[in-house]
Amino acid sequence: xxxxxxxxxxxxxxPNELILESGKKLGPITIAYETYGKLNKEKTNAIxxxxxxxxxxxxxxxxEEDGIVGWWDKLIGPxxxxxxxxxxxxxxxxxxxxxxxxxxxxxxxxxxxxxxTDFPIISIGDIVNVQKELVGHLNINxxxxxxxxxxxxxxVLQWMITYPEKIKSAIPIATTMKxxxxxxxxxxxxxxxxxxDPNWKKGRYYGSKIPxxxxxxxxxxxxxxxxxxxxxxxxxxxxxxLNKENYxxxxxxxxxxxxxxxxxxxxxxxxxxxxxYITKAMxxxxxxxxxxxxxxxxxxxxxxxxxxxxxxxxxxxxxxxxIVKACKLxxxxxxxxxxxxxxxxxxxxxxxxxxxxxxxxxxNSVLSKD
Amino acid sequence: xxxxxxxxxxxxxxPNELILESGKKLGPITIAYETYGKLNKEKTNAIxxxxxxxxxxxxxxxxEEDGIVGWWDKLIGPxxxxxxxxxxxxxxxxxxxxxxxxxxxxxxxxxxxxxxTDFPIISIGDIVNVQKELVGHLNINxxxxxxxxxxxxxxVLQWMITYPEKIKSAIPIATTMKxxxxxxxxxxxxxxxxxxDPNWKKGRYYGSKIPxxxxxxxxxxxxxxxxxxxxxxxxxxxxxxLNKENYxxxxxxxxxxxxxxxxxxxxxxxxxxxxxYITKAMxxxxxxxxxxxxxxxxxxxxxxxxxxxxxxxxxxxxxxxxIVKACKLxxxxxxxxxxxxxxxxxxxxxxxxxxxxxxxxxxNSVLSKD
Numbered sequence: 001x002x003x004x005x006x007x008x009x010x011x012x013x014x015p016n017e018l019i020l021e022s023g024k025k026l027g028p029i030t031i032a033y034e035t036y037g038k039l040n041k042e043k044t045n046a047i048x049x050x051x052x053x054x055x056x057x058x059x060x061x062x063x064e065e066d067g068i069v070g071w072w073d074k075l076i077g078p079x080x081x082x083x084x085x086x087x088x089x090x091x092x093x094x095x096x097x098x099x100x101x102x103x104x105x106x107x108x109x110x111x112x113x114x115x116x117t118d119f120p121i122i123s124i125g126d127i128v129n130v131q132k133e134l135v136g137h138l139n140i141n142x143x144x145x146x147x148x149x150x151x152x153x154x155x156v157l158q159w160m161i162t163y164p165e166k167i168k169s170a171i172p173i174a175t176t177m178k179x180x181x182x183x184x185x186x187x188x189x190x191x192x193x194x195x196x197d198p199n200w201k202k203g204r205y206y207g208s209k210i211p212x213x214x215x216x217x218x219x220x221x222x223x224x225x226x227x228x229x230x231x232x233x234x235x236x237x238x239x240x241x242l243n244k245e246n247y248x249x250x251x252x253x254x255x256x257x258x259x260x261x262x263x264x265x266x267x268x269x270x271x272x273x274x275x276x277y278i279t280k281a282m283x284x285x286x287x288x289x290x291x292x293x294x295x296x297x298x299x300x301x302x303x304x305x306x307x308x309x310x311x312x313x314x315x316x317x318x319x320x321x322x323i324v325k326a327c328k329l330x331x332x333x334x335x336x337x338x339x340x341x342x343x344x345x346x347x348x349x350x351x352x353x354x355x356x357x358x359x360x361x362x363x364n365s366v367l368s369k370d
Numbered sequence: 371x372x373x374x375x376x377x378x379x380x381x382x383x384x385p386n387e388l389i390l391e392s393g394k395k396l397g398p399i400t401i402a403y404e405t406y407g408k409l410n411k412e413k414t415n416a417i418x419x420x421x422x423x424x425x426x427x428x429x430x431x432x433x434e435e436d437g438i439v440g441w442w443d444k445l446i447g448p449x450x451x452x453x454x455x456x457x458x459x460x461x462x463x464x465x466x467x468x469x470x471x472x473x474x475x476x477x478x479x480x481x482x483x484x485x486x487t488d489f490p491i492i493s494i495g496d497i498v499n500v501q502k503e504l505v506g507h508l509n510i511n512x513x514x515x516x517x518x519x520x521x522x523x524x525x526v527l528q529w530m531i532t533y534p535e536k537i538k539s540a541i542p543i544a545t546t547m548k549x550x551x552x553x554x555x556x557x558x559x560x561x562x563x564x565x566x567d568p569n570w571k572k573g574r575y576y577g578s579k580i581p582x583x584x585x586x587x588x589x590x591x592x593x594x595x596x597x598x599x600x601x602x603x604x605x606x607x608x609x610x611x612l613n614k615e616n617y618x619x620x621x622x623x624x625x626x627x628x629x630x631x632x633x634x635x636x637x638x639x640x641x642x643x644x645x646x647y648i649t650k651a652m653x654x655x656x657x658x659x660x661x662x663x664x665x666x667x668x669x670x671x672x673x674x675x676x677x678x679x680x681x682x683x684x685x686x687x688x689x690x691x692x693i694v695k696a697c698k699l700x701x702x703x704x705x706x707x708x709x710x711x712x713x714x715x716x717x718x719x720x721x722x723x724x725x726x727x728x729x730x731x732x733x734n735s736v737l738s739k740d
Contacts, residue, residue: 024513046488087395117619141697169732181602181625189587195619196583198568217559221591232551239658249565249646250488253653255551258560263562281624286608313683 004061004077004084006034007068010180011092011134018130024120031134032057032100035091036076039086040141047363048141049083049091049253050148051154053222053278053349056099059091067175074352081356082147082363089139089184094155095130096122096278098271104205105271117203122277124151124285126159132166142166145363148192149173150315151278154285157323161287169366171359173307174348176319177296177326180288181315186225187279190218194272202271210228215272216263220365223262228311228344282326293322294329305332305362307355309347335362374447374454376404376432376440378470381462381504388500394490398479401504402427402470403462406446407454409510416432416510417452418501418732419461420518423592423648424640429461430454444722451726452517452733453678460508464525465500466648468641472626475576475641492647494655496519499526511653512536515733519543519677519718520685521648524655531657534670539736540728543677543700544718546689547666547696548656555596555686557649560588563644573643585642588634593632598681598714620680663692664699673700674704675732677725679717705732 003216010030017027034057049059049072060076062069076082083262094178096119110194111118135143146159148166160170176183197214199205228233236255251257287296288311297304304327309319317338327334339354341347348355380400387397409416413684419429419442428668430446446452446459463471466489470586474489481488505513512645516529516537523545530540545551567584569575597605602734606625621627657666667674678690697704711717718725 073600089582169712178608180599181606181608181623182594182597183622184608185590185625185629187600188621188623189590189594191619192590192630193563193587196587197566216568216589217563220555220559224559227552229550232555236551237552238548238554249561249650251558253551253554253558255555259555259558260562265572281618361482 004036005370006058006061006181007064008057010100011137013037013130013133015361018126019150020120020256021123021125022121026102026120028104030100030106031092031095031097031102031129031130033090034058034060035138035282036060036089037087039138041089043213043291044142044144045086046088046135046138047078047145047147048081048135048143049089049359050146051091051094051150052152053282054219055152056097057091057101058099059094060107065312075359076357081352081360083360085362087144090135092131094127094278096127096274096281096330098274099269099350103271104203104273104277106221110273112210113205115303116206116273119273119277122281123163124154124158124281125280128162128234131155133162135166140283142168145169145171145229147171147173147359150175154282159328160297160300160302160304164302167302169305169362171305171307171322171362172314172321172323173355174309174315174345175323176315177288177323184283186221186314187283190221191276191279192278193217193221198294200272203276205272210267211272212267215267215270215275216260218275219266220259220263220363221226222301224313226344226346228313228342230346231313231346234342247265291327297324297330297332300327300330300332302332303362303366304332305358306334306336307339307348308337309341309343309351310341311344312347314345374406375434376406376428376431377412377434378402378404378427380446380470380504381507383500383503390490391489391493396472396490396579399465399472399500400470400476400529401462401465401472401500403460403504404428404430404473405508406430406434406459406668407457409458409508414514415456415514416458416460416505416508418505418513418516419446419452419459420501420516420522421464422518422522423652424589424636425522426467427461427463427471428469438589440461441719445726445729451730453721453730457514458461460505464497464605464648466497466644466651469639470645473641474573474643476668484576486576486643489643489647491650493651494524494528498525498532501525502533505536511536515539515541516728516734517541517543517569518545520545520715521652524652527601527657530667530670530672531672537672539673539675539732541675541677541732542693543684543689543716543725544679544682544690546685546691547658547693549653554653556591557653560591561590561646561649563587564646570642573646575642580637581642584635585637585640585645586630588645589636590629590633590705593629595684596714596716597685598712600681600712601714601716604712663696666696667700667702670697670700670702672702673729673732673736674702676704676706677728678708679711679713679715679716679721681712681714682717684715
């Protein structure tokens with residue numbers, strides 16, 4: 001297998017302003033994105049990959065400058081499961097994010113300062129509307145597929161509803177049509193951790209100390225929900241790091257040290273305000289919203305592959321099965337796979353062998369129907 | 371049914387100092403306790419009830435002053451499931467606690483100031499050793515039963531191991547022989563929330579502002595783990611409290627408001643340092659510790675009733691089933707009941723009707739074997 005170096009592009013949203021689902025206007029909007037592979041003449045081989053809460057546009061390959069490898073590099077690349085010798089893959093940082101796209105840390109043209117909490121409420125719908133503009137900008141009329149896990153899966157579901165005629169297939173992975181109170185509760189505790197940090201200062205911390213402890217705490221809570229009890233047992237057991245005698249409420253168990261590490265490293269690359277806005281967009285997301293299950297995806301012609309993981313307790317398989325049911329009731333051609341894995345929710349990033357095989361097979365079947 | 375007014379007593383631990391499992395000495399020790407019912411002449415009707423992380427000595431009845439009802443009042447009282455017309459019930463606040471017993475907020479006789487983080491590490495073993503002294507002080511040679519859920523259940527298991535000859539029966543509920551990495555991780559995030567609060571000041575906050583936000587966050591995380599996804603759905607659904615337009619990262623969903631409320635109300639009655647010490651004692655607890663399962667309870671003559679709840683994902687039924695297995699392998703007379711409930715871990719406090727019936731029946735069978 002070859003390795004590919006990647007470059008980020010930016011795309012300025014035209015027209016200058018976007019009308020958000022809330023009715024408010026936002027602009028100008030910049031979206032950072034990467035592409036892998038080549039768009040064919042017929043423009044029929046484009047796949048949009050959508051990222052999860054902490055993801056970014058860098059899905060595959062490694063960056064020229066820092067050598068950082070993309071978050072789904074095991075899946076996407078030349079001769080990989082999503083084969084970039086064959087497909088043209090696009091991944092963009094979401095609206096509201098902090099990795100090149102317009103978000104709360106961007107400069108508000110009206111005040112010449114960072115938006116902070118003046119940034120408007122955004123929804124998964126807004127995020128997808130911007131992606132659709134990017135796809136149009138790349139001269140693609142119809143995507144071969146939209147693929148994403150977790151919050152990326154929510155974006156896939158939104159594409160299926162808002163732009164059914166723009167997609168030939170869709171692969172929502174380890175996701176849900178709406179958050180349960182438990183899922184909202186975990187996000188809310190993370191948000192409260194950030195807001196309770198005195199460095200948060202109602203979001204106006206840019207140029208001074210960021211609410212690093214709050215964000216690290218939010219990430220620690222997140223990580224517990226991303227792993228399964230079993231994967232933690234295998235990874236850490238009850239191993240001690242320090243001697244019990246050194247006990248001063250520091251990390252002693254390896255699991256504690258790991259959570260501290262994940263929390264601290266997240267702080268270096270993520271804006272706490274983005275964490276607030278994005279988790280709120282997830283909590284608001286609700287494509288059921290009182291509708292009959294069979295009416296949600298009515299009229300969708302795209303083929304759908306739904307994937308879930310048995311040990312995922314954050315987005316449990318039943319939520320994916322409900323998506324399958326909604327698709328089937330709407331006569332949508334749907335395949336479902338519940339993959340055995342003990343990685344928990346993280347499985348969509350880690351259990352790539354089986355997941356990749358299934359995606360590869362599905363994409364080929366979509367292609368062959370041309 | 372009658373209602374009983376209760377009074378707290380204190381008990382000063384003799385001799386003046388206790389040698390802790392860590393080897394350190396602690397003293398003098400005061401233990402707050404309540405009793406319900408009357409000890410019979412033969413002193414054979416005494417039951418020790420052990421409390422969970424946030425519990426205290428006030429298990430039953432209501433206090434003269436404030437009218438606050440005990441945490442297991444539905445279970446314990448005259449003509450109730452644990453009938454105080456028949457049994458003499460004792461409940462004490464644990465060592466390290468903050469509800470009348472010696473803990474980090476108590477005065478260190480050497481410095482005349484609060485112990486804070488100079489308080490020594492305590493273990494479930496230490497907590498139980500002090501309870502055993504209290505039971506001796508009440509002139510009871512053998513308890514009819516020790517009953518407790520969650521961390522209370524850990525104390526029950528410790529009694530079964532350290533003082534097998536002092537108990538006629540034991541009822542560990544919704545508990546475990548050791549914490550998994552996931553259970554440690556949830557506690558650790560709670561501790562980090564407290565420690566990250568600038569008001570914590572390495573534990574020396576007495577007399578000034580307490581780390582209220584940190585403790586509230588810890589409690590919020592705890593509450594998510596105490597409930598089940600289903601019980602949250604029934605209780606809150608996705609109901610909004612405020613209008614979406616008022617959105618300023620405050621509580622909007624009812625589940626958020628509930629968590630805020632539980633967090634804030636906890637702060638009024640609990641010492642953050644106690645939260646640190648007690649959760650550490652839970653994380654250290656490990657009665658397996660490399661032993662063969664069959665050897666853990668070897669020689670125990672007491673009858674054991676193990677109870678778990680099907681929707682409890684914090685202390686899942688499998689952990690209780692492992693206790694049952696360990697008992698059976700050691701030829702201990704053991705009954706097990708896995709109760710259907712959608713309350714999650716909180717079920718041991720809420721699903722009292724079935725739980726109470728089973729406990730009542732078990733206690734009567736222990737009595738009849740006299």
